[in-house]
Amino acid sequence: MAHLGSARRRALAVPVGLALTASLALLPSVSASAASLDASAGTATARKATADGPKLSYVANLNAYATVKAAKKAVERAGGTVVTAYEQIGVVVAHSQNPDFARQLRAQRGLFVSVGATRTAPMQAVQTTDEGATQRLSEADAARAAAQAQEGQEPLEPNQWDLRTIKADEAHKINDGSQDVTVGIIDTGVDDTHPDLAPNFSKGQSANCVGGVADTTEGAWRPYPDGSDHGTHVAGTIGAPRNGVGISGVAPGVKIAAIKVSEPGTSLFYTEAVVCGFMFAAEKGIEVTNNSYYVDPWLFNCKTDDDQKALVEAIGRATKYAERKGTLHVASAGNSNQDLAAASLEDTTSPNDTTPVTRTINPKVCLDLPTQLPGVVTVSATGDKGLRSYYSSYGLGVVDVAAPGGDKWQVPATPDGNGRVLSTVPGGGYGYKQGTSMAAPHVAGVAALLKSAHPSATPSQLQAMLKAQSTKATCPAQIYDATGTLINATTCRARWGQTGYYGYGVVDARKAVK
Numbered sequence: 122m123a124h125l126g127s128a129r130r131r132a133l134a135v136p137v138g139l140a141l142t143a144s145l146a147l148l149p150s151v152s153a154s155a156a157s158l159d160a161s162a163g164t165a166t167a168r169k170a171t172a173d174g175p176k177l178s179y180v181a182n183l184n185a186y187a188t189v190k191a192a193k194k195a196v197e198r199a200g201g202t203v204v205t206a207y208e209q210i211g212v213v214v215a216h217s218q219n220p221d222f223a224r225q226l227r228a229q230r231g232l233f234v235s236v237g238a239t240r241t242a243p244m245q246a247v248q249t250t251d252e253g254a255t256q257r258l259s260e261a262d263a264a265r266a267a268a269q270a271q272e273g274q275e276p277l278e279p280n281q282w283d284l285r286t287i288k289a290d291e292a293h294k295i296n297d298g299s300q301d302v303t304v305g306i307i308d309t310g311v312d313d314t315h316p317d318l319a320p321n322f323s324k325g326q327s328a329n330c331v332g333g334v335a336d337t338t339e340g341a342w343r344p345y346p347d348g349s350d351h352g353t354h355v356a357g358t359i360g361a362p363r364n365g366v367g368i369s370g371v372a373p374g375v376k377i378a379a380i381k382v383s384e385p386g387t388s389l390f391y392t393e394a395v396v397c398g399f400m401f402a403a404e405k406g407i408e409v410t411n412n413s414y415y416v417d418p419w420l421f422n423c424k425t426d427d428d429q430k431a432l433v434e435a436i437g438r439a440t441k442y443a444e445r446k447g448t449l450h451v452a453s454a455g456n457s458n459q460d461l462a463a464a465s466l467e468d469t470t471s472p473n474d475t476t477p478v479t480r481t482i483n484p485k486v487c488l489d490l491p492t493q494l495p496g497v498v499t500v501s502a503t504g505d506k507g508l509r510s511y512y513s514s515y516g517l518g519v520v521d522v523a524a525p526g527g528d529k530w531q532v533p534a535t536p537d538g539n540g541r542v543l544s545t546v547p548g549g550g551y552g553y554k555q556g557t558s559m560a561a562p563h564v565a566g567v568a569a570l571l572k573s574a575h576p577s578a579t580p581s582q583l584q585a586m587l588k589a590q591s592t593k594a595t596c597p598a599q600i601y602d603a604t605g606t607l608i609n610a611t612t613c614r615a616r617w618g619q620t621g622y623y624g625y626g627v628v629d630a631r632k633a634v635k
Contacts, residue, residue: 171200171220173220177217177222177241179226180239180396180431181213181226183213183232184234187231187232187233192232195226199226200219200222201217201222202215202216204333207400209400210439223237237427241472255554256554257550257551258537258553265537266280269536275365278290280537282535282540283525286507287524287563287627287629290369297372298375303375303377304359304377305398305407306352307382307398307410308355308380308411309344309351309388310349310381311352311353311356311377312546313342316364317368318356321360321362321374321376322379323377323378324342326378326406328381329342329381330394331383335397347386348383348388349383349388351554353546355561356545357370359566359569360375360376367551368543368544368545371569372567372569374573375569389417390416392432392435398410399440399450400442400443403446403448409449409451412452412561413452413558415491415492416491418472420471421468421489422489432490441496444496451564452492452497452499453500453526458513459515461520462484462519465482466483468487496581498564499520500561501514501520501624503524503526503623504526508597510527510560512528513560515612517616517620520621521625522623524560525560527540527555528541529541539553542554542559544559564587566630570633588624588626590628592627594620595615595620596613596614596615596621610622
């Protein structure tokens with residue numbers, strides 16, 4: 122991820138969204154009157170709101186009986202400005218310079234379950250889950266691939282070892298996927314002018330959600346001029362068409378849409394933008410979302426912290442709402458080479474917008490968002506030899522499935538001899554990346570093929586099929602470390618027909634279409 126898929130990842134005594142799932146759907150018909158809630162709110166905010174602190178963004182999560190109208194009034198009394206409100210899930214996004222803003226709202230228990238700042242300061246780090254910089258495809262490698270392309274292959278497909286790993290090339294002989302299925306790429310934006318993306322791009326299902334409000338004006342979904350190529354690379358892996366140009370995606374017949382959620386200049390992913398992204402996908406009828414990132418500024422969001430608890434709640438409500446509307450979410454496990462099922466982990470990167478403080482966390486209480494949320498398909502990365510990629514995080518019972526994410530030490534017998542994943546980059550070019558950010562779109566593509574073959578399948582049914590149809594993989598004897606040295610795979614655990622490295626196995630595109 123900018124933290125996209127690579128280096129950081131991973132909510133409540135009650136599972137996220139569970140206690141509120143039924144009641145939130147009935148928010149307009151509440152039993153408590155707005156007037157009575159306003160009265161209690163007035164008492165709680167009797168102290169005058171100040172505006173001498175830094176301007177921060179907040180999410181405020183309503184309880185099951187509160188109205189958005191009453192919540193908005195409380196926000197304003199506390200010195201805040203409402204940016205947007207999602208009545209469907211009871212989440213309000215607000216800005217305030219009142220240092221006491223969150224505490225004042227939390228005191229109003231008749232209105233709010235949790236309130237938290239989405240950031241601690243302007244952020245500078247890049248937050249996607251790719252590992253290392255993009256390596257551009259050279260003209261020589263492109264020419265070598267084109268010379269070896271067989272009939273029916275795209276010009277650069279000989280370099281796509283990843284497609285053959287999951288039998289996507291065989292799947293395409295049966296079914297490329299349906300134009301009735303759209304994969305929403307919640308990311309840094311997509312260059313829809315790329316000749317290998319334009320034919321399948323859905324402008325009507327694309328937007329810029331930065332700041333928490335969807336902007337659907339022409340081109341708003343594209344990467345910033347000085348921005349990341351991450352989202353465009355992910356898009357090609359999912360849905361580059363078979364059009365005689367460049368590469369092929371895993372599901373070359375489906376539509377792709379861009380939902381940009383990364384900040385300009387930093388490529389950071391804030392809660393308000395991510396919530397907007399999931400809600401937009403739900404309302405636009407998007408069947409699958411790809412999430413190759415983690416939500417800043419916390420690599421892990423602890424439910425024992427008032428601010429982080431609110432972020433878990435807000436994003437959890439949004440993902441659950443979209444799931445109820447028919448959207449399956451796929452997310453990368455992260456590139457920290459961490460065991461997400463461990464009893465404890467060391468987090469040295471949070472918060473990444475000010476000065477990180479080393480902390481020991483319990484990954485069952487402190488979650489990598491959105492990958493550890495209920496209902497989200499968590500994906501680890503593999504290389505050409507089928508081994509877990511050296512950077513990929515893992516975890517028995519956490520990782521659901523695995524897919525090719527690339528590994529520079531696992532060198533394939535391709536014309537380019539490059540173990541990373543080749544895909545589209547802005548400006549009409551192609552480049553190599555590796556990371557769990559590259560693994561997740563392979564799974565999103567297979568999920569889109571499944572949805573094409575089974576149009577009435579629910580998100581939970583699609584997830585069950587992904588797992589059941591995967592190619593089982595046992596714990597390997599050895600894997601490569603970050604230096605390219607083979608080491609004993611002592612961290613791999615297996616139980617219940619799963620492994621910590623691969624979950625239920627490596628996804629299979631051919632089975633998805635058969």
